[in-house]
Amino acid sequence: MEEPAYRVFLDSLDYLSPEEVAQIEKAYAFSAKAHAHQKRMSGEAYITHPLAVAGAVVEWRMDADAVMAALLHDVLEDTGTSKRELADLFGKEVAELVDGLSKLDKMEFASYQEAQAENFRKMLMAMARDLRVVLIKLADRQHNLATMSAMRQDKRARIARETLEIYAPIALRLGLNKLYRELQDTCFRLIHPHRAEVLTKAMKAARGNRKELLSRILDGIRDKLTSAGLKSEVFGREKSLYSTFCKMKEKHLSFSQVLDIYGFRVVVENVPTCYLALGALHALYKPVPGKFKDYIAIPKANGYQSLHTTLIGPYGTPVEVQIRTHEMHHVAQEGVAAHWLYKDIEDSGADLQIKTHKWLQSLLEMQSGDSSEFFENVKIDLFPDEVYVFTPKGKIMALPRGATVVDFAYAVHTDVGHHCSAARVNHELAPLRTEMRNGDLVEIITSAQASPNPVWLTYVKTGRARSKIRHFLRTMQNEESSRLGERLLRQELLSLGVVPISIPADAWDQMVKSSGQKNIEEIYTDIGLGKRLPSVVARRLLAREDMGTDLPGNMALAIHGTEGMAIQLARCCQPIPGDPIIGSIRKGSGLVIHTHDCPSIRKSRSTEPQKWIDVEWEPEEGKLFDIRIKVEVKNTRGVLAQVAAAIAEAGSNIEHVSMDADSEHLFTLLRFTIQVAHRNHLAAVMRGMRHIPEVTRIVRERGSEV
Structure with missing residues (x-):
């Protein structure tokens, strides 16, 4: 005991x-x-x-x-x-x-x-x-x-890495800076014992060698603050072992270069004195431009508050100074634990707990069926680097560095994220992938028709946004795939001369049971996603008894082209309503629609005819489709503006344009991606351009891109 x-x-x-x-x-x-x-x-x-x-x-x-x-x-x-x-x-x-x-x-x-x-x-x-x-x-x-000294080295290193990845960032996110540094240094010693030993000795030696310089700076700061009539505590602040190692590694610096920056902490009575102390120190040593940060006016998300400035000290030595009140110092060291530690800072502690609770609630919202995905999303969210942006009403939102307009939209509300279509950053229209910068004023423009795009996943930074987008896409894809699968199976049964309603319920039940799925909707989803062939499912349903009928076979499947993820329009030929089309089930992608004359499918249509399904367009108003065209023009001034005006007059949008001039600069080849409703609309756009004298040739482009 x-x-x-x-x-x-x-x-x-x-x-x-x-x-x-x-x-x-x-x-x-x-x-x-x-x-x-x-x-x-x-x-x-x-x-x-x-x-x-x-x-x-x-x-x-x-x-x-x-x-x-x-x-x-x-x-x-x-x-x-x-x-x-x-x-x-x-x-x-x-x-x-x-x-x-x-x-x-x-x-x-x-x-x-x-x-x-x-x-x-x-x-x-x-x-x-x-x-x-x-x-x-x-x-x-x-x-x-x-x-952990009695444990095997590999197990020690594994637990230490897990701590560095997860637990240390959580400590930082909760404002437990002292614990954060202790965890980092302990893990560093466990993962790299030799490096830690060498670095510790080097830091000890450096401290002794530079004692005189440190004392001179410390005395200078104390004297200046005393002469300004400011009551303060001033002490040196040494970099932690792990942060020194990281700086050397990331910036490829030698040890002597890292230790060139000395840290000092000034603790004063109240907030006004913080700013007075800052003014006094800027009069003592010249500040480095762009190195001042005011975390008192805008605290970090974990409640941290201080003024940070970098000064040019004696012999040109950079000196980092943090200025804060006693209360801020307690919170900086102990974070949310300060709420229990220091009863005199009840208000600040309560405010910090509210912020922490909000962050924890956002973690709850991030849950999905996959633990590993949740783990990754949270890891993304545990970073110290933040930017502070404003809503139109002046509310401050903290986001990770590199966060985009979409991240901001999801931080405001899930529905705002799901329906964001554009944004104004500092009163100017900006694309959704625009990265946020400190002090940006962001207004999200929403649309009832807008919905999350899989492309957003390539540039969002926050775990919350990533989780919400994935959940929406997964749900939508399953719903759309289920509807598509049902139509594909219906078409297959009709082509075999069977009315789906005539199949007895026990045949469906047997089908579900043997497939290992929970219900028929899951089988429909698998068909829509290309994981099951409708012909195989239809034949298994009909294997029990003959269900003959006199309905005609080979009925074409009607599509709108607006079904979303379950039906995709091939990028190689970009079919639009009016084009003769054919569909192919591709595993994981659902039904992919090509034009009949698409060059990229000729071989597959002849060698694997069973994979192709007859499809036809079902009329739908208001939807626009991307199409690529090549326009050859005489190389004269203002011709691009004329062509663009003709496209706009025909009611089409230009999504993209590029230009290639010939070697003699007599002609220019303009490549447009435009949006049209159907073939007749495209014909009208082309007619409008043919009226321009400088236009010599117009071709609808059918590349090999798939």
Whole structure:
């Protein structure tokens, strides 16, 4: 029994009531008994681990339930104790906290990664319900990392990498900067022990060599602030081991170059004094232009507030200075834990908890069926680099660096994201892929007809936007594919002379059962996505009995061309209403429509005729289709404007234009992608261009692009 450590732990509980301390003693006794026969890999009694985790929780001045949960956090997972037993002994809240911290029950997973992703999802869900879960989890991870010397090197490195990827960024996102740096440095030592040792020695030596310069800068700052009549605390701020290593690696710098930037922290009484101190320091040393950041006016998403400036110190040395109040310093070090630590900052702590709760709620919304996808989405969301943009009403939104208009739209509301069609950035129209910059004023323009485009996935940055787009596309594709599959199967049955309604219900039931699907809609979806051939499904349905009828076969499938993802118009020939067309089922893509004379399908039509389906256009108003045309013109001034005007007059939009001049510059070949409703519309556009004297030739382009 670790008696001395337990006595120290009990002494640290002086902020709790005697009744709460008695409950904690009871929880310790229960945990010690449950883990009595267990040892850690180092040979120590297992109870030393829950005790250390509870000690870290006590340092944050968290409540009695959180301390008890820390002491009991492994009893569900490692001993025969049940959740109900914990609830009876220590209350429902403690049991819920412990359950959130426990890994999943003995479930089978395809891989270690999948198990980790699911465990992580469970932890985040519990964390979204109660923030104390993640604080205890981080304390647990910190102690595990600090006591891993007895573990195999490969396992140590794997756990350390997982911590760097997930747990350290969560600590940062919650504003736990001190813990964040400790986790990073510990992981660095576990993954690269030799590099860490060399770098530690180099940093120690550098500190000694530059002591005089550091003292001179420190004294200069103190004297300047005192002479300005400002009460302050000033101290040096050393870069962490891991951040130094990252800077050397990313910017290909030598150690001496990284250590050229010295950090100092100025802590003052209140916000006005922060700005007065900034003015005094800018008078002492010249500031570096563009290196000033005001995180007091616009705090970071994790609640961090400070003024940052870089000054040119003695001998041209860059000096980083952070200026903040005592309250800001507490929040910067402990983040959301400051809410428990410092009761005098109740308002700030509450505000920070609201922000954190909103972030956690956004994680809940990101859930999908795939744990690994959720894991990736959250990893994308855990980055410190942010830009701050404004809504038209002046609300500040924090987004990751590189986030686009679409990310902003989804950050405002899911429906705004789903229906965004354009945007105004700083009152000017901007494309949806426009990247946000600090201070941008963004207004989203929505349209009831607009819907998410798969292309958006190539440029969105936030996990929330990516998750919402994928969910919408998956749902839409399944719905559209189901409708298409039903029509394809109906057409196949009619071509075999069978009316679908005449097939008995038990034949459908047998078909569903033998296919391993839940219902007939799933079979339709598979047909629409090209995973099953309608002819095979039809013949299996009819295998039980002959269902003859006198209906004509070979009926063509009618399409609008606006079905979305389940029906795709081939990019090689770009068919439009009026063109003779034919369709092919392609696995995973649904039905792909080509023109009859498309050069890219000639070989397949002759060698695999069973893959081709007769289709025809069904009239629909208002839809425009992309089409490529080549226009050869005489090389005269203003001819492009004339051609563009003719296209516009015929009621067509220009999506893209490119130009190629001949070697003698007598003629220019204009390549347009325009939007037309049907063949007659295209003919009208071409007629309009033929009236221009400078136009010598117009051809509809049919390339080999598929």
